[in-house]
Amino acid sequence: MxxxxxxxxxxxxxxxxxxxxxxxxxxxxxxxxxxxxxxxxxxxxxxxxxxxxxxxxxxxxxxxxxxxxxxxxxxxxxxxxxxxxxxxxxxxxxxxxxxxxxxxxxxxxxxxxxxxxxxxxxxxxxVKTAEQARRWWATAGAADPSHPYLTKKRLAPHGLRQRDTMLLVPLFYDGELVNIERIYPDGAKKALFGGRAKGVAGLVGKLVDADRVLIAEGWATAAALYEAIGVPVVVARNADNLEPVARRLRQRLPDNVAITLAADDDRFTDGNPGTTKARLAALAIGAKVLMPTFCADCQRCTDFADVVLCRKERSL
Ligand SMILES: [Zn+2]
Known part of the structure; x- marks a missing residue:
């Protein structure tokens, strides 16, 4: 400047x-x-x-x-x-x-x-926010599998914790817990005030010994992918954070571990930020992009979690 x-x-x-x-x-x-x-x-x-x-x-x-x-x-x-x-x-x-x-x-x-x-x-x-995050995480209990958000999305808690009615998604930077994303019963998501944001990510599954890792935007998408494919999925939280997270992950993981960007398809949003940013992030680290496949007549779904849920509901 x-x-x-x-x-x-x-x-x-x-x-x-x-x-x-x-x-x-x-x-x-x-x-x-x-x-x-x-x-x-x-x-x-x-x-x-x-x-x-x-x-x-x-x-x-x-x-x-x-x-x-x-x-x-x-x-x-x-x-x-x-x-x-x-x-x-x-x-x-x-x-x-x-x-x-x-x-x-x-x-x-x-x-x-x-x-x-x-x-x-x-x-x-x-630093203060990271301390708060660690305190919250240490004092929170395991997430209730019948939490409204998990029930609505039909997902298991995958190690999330819960404080009052908030689901807690731990967010890491260089392997350290630095912030927490709170997911409220209505699906609103908010990180703790003042925490580091760029390059910070959550994780569903374990990175250790994985030969393939996905990066997705939201926690629910990551959880749905993990349940469907069984590979660890990193949670970048938003489209703008996909590239910083992808770059850090590429630096940290051995070369033989494949990274794939699992894009949201914001097909009803101008410029489709989910797909656009996922492609840019993939380009930055030479990774592939995985797109969700929608049911032919679906006018609602935009991400993998939606698609999985949509199929479950249709098969009822
Ligand atoms: Zn659908």
């Missing part, structure tokens, strides 16, 4: 962007005032601004309370840098209106510091 340079700042001023334009027309008596004005344009008001050189975070108005997506830092009493993590936006304001090269350099360093701090916070939160 490009830090704001003096040139970019000047270009912004020329275009007459609200914020920079205002600071060009107006001499502020303090950087707090200049920054306060700039943030007000984003609907952020009533913020106590500290021009102490440290990175401060604040909530943006377009996301839930406590989002802390906004940040600012005043590297000096003349310059402030602020931005929004979720949009990648970053701006500089000065008391004088014109940003000189020294101020721009200060701003660049400040933005880098803000990024480093955010990354450190994110890592610290991931």
């Amino acid at each position: 490009a830090a704001i340079t003096a040139k970019e700042t000047r270009r912004g001023e020329r275009r007459g962007h609200g914020i920079n334009h205002k600071s060009e027309c107006r001499q502020y008596t303090s950087i707090e005032q200049a920054l306060g004005d700039a943030l007000a344009a984003y609907g952020v008001t009533g913020l106590a601004i500290y021009a102490d050189g440290a990175v401060h975070r604040f909530d943006t108005t377009d996301k839930a309370k406590g989002n802390r997506n906004g940040w600012y830092v005043c590297p000096s009493l003349e310059v402030a840098v602020y931005g929004f993590w979720h949009t990648g936006e970053q701006h500089t304001v000065t008391t004088g209106g014109k940003a000189d090269p020294a101020a721009a350099a200060e701003a660049r360093l400040a933005a880098q510091r803000a990024r480093e701090q955010r990354d450190a916070e994110r890592r610290a939160q991931q």
Whole structure:
């Protein structure tokens, strides 16, 4: 991501962007005032601004309370840098209106510091979430085979655990439990807050001694495939995570273990993300793609779990 340079700042001023334009027309008596004005344009008001050189975070108005997506830092009493993590936006304001090269350099360093701090916070939160996941896992009992989700999908628990009404799917990174996916009775799925997500996966079956491994999106699909084919199935959780998971798995498994991407066929969704992302993941590691075969007249099923369930129900 490009830090704001003096040139970019000047270009912004020329275009007459609200914020920079205002600071060009107006001499502020303090950087707090200049920054306060700039943030007000984003609907952020009533913020106590500290021009102490440290990175401060604040909530943006377009996301839930406590989002802390906004940040600012005043590297000096003349310059402030602020931005929004979720949009990648970053701006500089000065008391004088014109940003000189020294101020721009200060701003660049400040933005880098803000990024480093955010990354450190994110890592610290991931460690906390992993601890929570291990605690939950250790204190949960075996999943009830008559849990509504398992009954609806006609699947065995395959080692899942249960906490209250939530099924717990353990999620691993480098063989370590780092997060948990909760499956609610209505089928809603949610990982624990703040945990590592990219490249993190669940597993149905055992990888040890397997000569073939499948990668699927959802836990139910993985369980259905495992029951049907009897090979271990890795749970990537969503289409976007298929490639990171495939890459990590290819690195970790011996070369003679075949990996196959078991795609969802989101045939009713624009761009068919399930199949598209599965193909990309397969391409990235030189793997094959397995597609679900639907009953001729079926207008409902989109993944392997659906197909298995559909057949069971049709054969009743
Ligand atoms: Zn069907």
